[in-house]
Amino acid sequence: MSGQMKFKQFLGKYGIYLVLVAMVFAMSLMSPVFLSQDNLLNIVRQVSVIGLISLGVTLVIISKGIDLSSGSTLALAAVMAASFGQAGDWAAKMYPGIPELPVIVPILVAMLVGTVVGTVNGALVAKTGIPAFIATLGTYVSVRGLALLYADGRPVSTLTASYQYIGQGYILGIPLPVLLFALMALITWVMLNHTKFGKNIYAIGGNIVAAEVSGVNVQRNLIKIYMYAGMLAGLAGLVLSARLNTGQPGMGVAYELDAIAATTIGGTSHSGGIGTIQGAVVGALILGVLNNGLNLMGVSAYWQQIIKGAIIVTAVVIDMRKNAKKK
């Protein structure tokens, strides 16, 4: 193998990391505050919400599906969790009758809500056979409606201190959302690479018929994939509401697209069977660094969008080349 080939392979495998490093380097040259500890922590904290969603979305996309409902799920989970986590002395509580609940209640509520939405997605995809795009487009619309209905279109605010801690607290100097994101990334990575479930996800996305005749229970696995993705979107809703001290039915609009973008930048292929959790994490970080850096440089929000779009497409073009037959 020639040196050039080796270099190309290296780029194919680690290119995405180099992009991240290069971006960090470039941003730090252009803005002196970029590399400050505060700013870096700020970036990862912001990334963790999209990051949580993108972990689940990665599994979904590896299985050759898509999940458009994450942003709506986040909102529904946020308002419902918040309604069970409002501070006791707050006058405009949603359920004035009940006392202040321990923080575990809203946590479980958020996870449960996400899981339920995910189950609906999974069941639609697996049992009816309609394309995931359509199934989750349906829940994307309806679940947003449910969130608005549940909260009556209003924010559900003033949460208990321990609830807020989930979004605002630190452990050993590291923001709690970041720790949660790291923990979930680790769990998802282990699941994808070291369990039967993970192998099945790759097989279903890579060749669904081969999976079926090899004895993989495709329907059940598909449902599990969407359930897990929904659960993570629910967690993201918990974190976001905790950070902002409010659950709002209008939260998380277009977050699903950011998560899909992060996953895609990270090298997960929409033709199924290819993708990694590391990639999703790095993809989310790249988006975060980009947002933050452009903000620091005072680039207008309009330009930010244009640049972000261009980067997403470029990343996929490069990735396609890597996977294309060597011609």
Added chain:
Amino acid sequence: MSYDYVLETRDVKKVFPGVVALDGISLKFRSGAVHSLMGENGAGKSTLMKILSGMYKPTEGEMLYKGVETVFEEPVESIRLGISMIHQELSPVPHRSVMENVWLGREPLIKPTPFVDHKKMYDDTKKLLDDLELSIDPRTIMAELTVAKMQMVEIAKAVSYNSEVVIMDEPTSSLTKKEVEHLFKIIRRLKDQGKAIIYISHKMDEIFAISDEVSVLRDGKFVGSYDAKDLNTDKLISLMVGRELNDLFPKVQCPITDVKLKVENLSSAGAFENVCFEVRKGEIVGFAGLVGAGRTEVMETIFGMRKKSAGTVSIDGKTVDIKTPESAIKHRLALLTEDRRQSGIFPMLDVKDNMVMAVIDKYRNSFMKLLNHKQIRSDCNEYKNKINVKTPSLEQKIMNLSGGNQQKVLVARWLLTDPEILILDEPTRGIDVGAKAEIHALITNLAAKGKAIILVSSELPEILGMSDKIVVMCEGKITGMIDRKDATQEGIMKYATMSS
């Protein structure tokens, strides 16, 4: 419990919309024997096997496994009971490793944790492959293997289930002779272990080399089961097609005139280098070599599907620069690709649309450029009859045709382009003898009309029977050019294995 036959079908019937694929088939399979299933394309062989492996449910009839009536609700159940299958049209999970493919659906776990035991997976795969004398690293990504190696992995996987019954539906269509022998060794061993093997192939020599018993299907009906010793090629062919078949290689010597296509020093980095040859009008040039010798790549380059790194291609003495298949078609070239599933068929489209895909422009009316469906229908019908495509209608989705019939539709597609230069890459892979003879006759006719023809084939009899000149490739280089009169199987094999 005792039983005479490990697997038995009784009056199995399978009806698809518009097609009776199987019409009352009763077959018995014995342990410790190789039972071959023969029949033309669309006879119903694969359908029957899919019923045996639980992918399809029979419309009527029953199935007995070890003497007990059995209904499979899912493929998993047949595997669990002890029936494994190598599928004709099934590819592996491409971007996963060999070992993950082999153990898919039954990954070993580190008990009591839920984690997959990668070490055991590796060791077991290594042992399995070593045992079958396959030198493949279990960690290799499937997509990086050659088609032949991939197929050998599929075979290893089927063996690894340690099933009582192993079904092989055309396992050799992409194997070279050496690998076929290897497979036969494996089959003999399975037989000695008392397994029942059901074997499907269109290659006569294989059938006679390996079978104990042969059953013949024709148009979904059972023709008969025979002891392999009581059969010979002619008899078997007439049982299959229901008539005597004349010449399998109807080669006619026709006038060979001007040079039509000239290829000089053509190279494509990493695939092949310095390829020079010419094809004259009326000439059939055969390309022989082992799978992976670079023949397909050469053809793809000529056809503009692959970038060339050096060299020239000229047509009628004029250098042409073909960068896309579109421009190749404009230069009256046609390429029947080797890989039907990946670069051939449009599975969701019907037979008619698949046929006219390459010449759709021809059918646009002067009025608003709309398509002239009447003309399309009549042309498609003509070719459907000419090469005998077996389909209930032109509107059938091509996906639902048998493998061999899909191939015929693709042949028709390229004939419709009315090419001057016709490149056929493995045109008869998976095609039954009758249809093979028809396609060979067609090739000969085209040559007689003055077309220049390149025939890439891994079947030596076909190369020897049809070509005027034979080009042999090995590892990306041309290692020999042989004239028709000097060509022998041994001569070709010598060049084909001559690495430089």
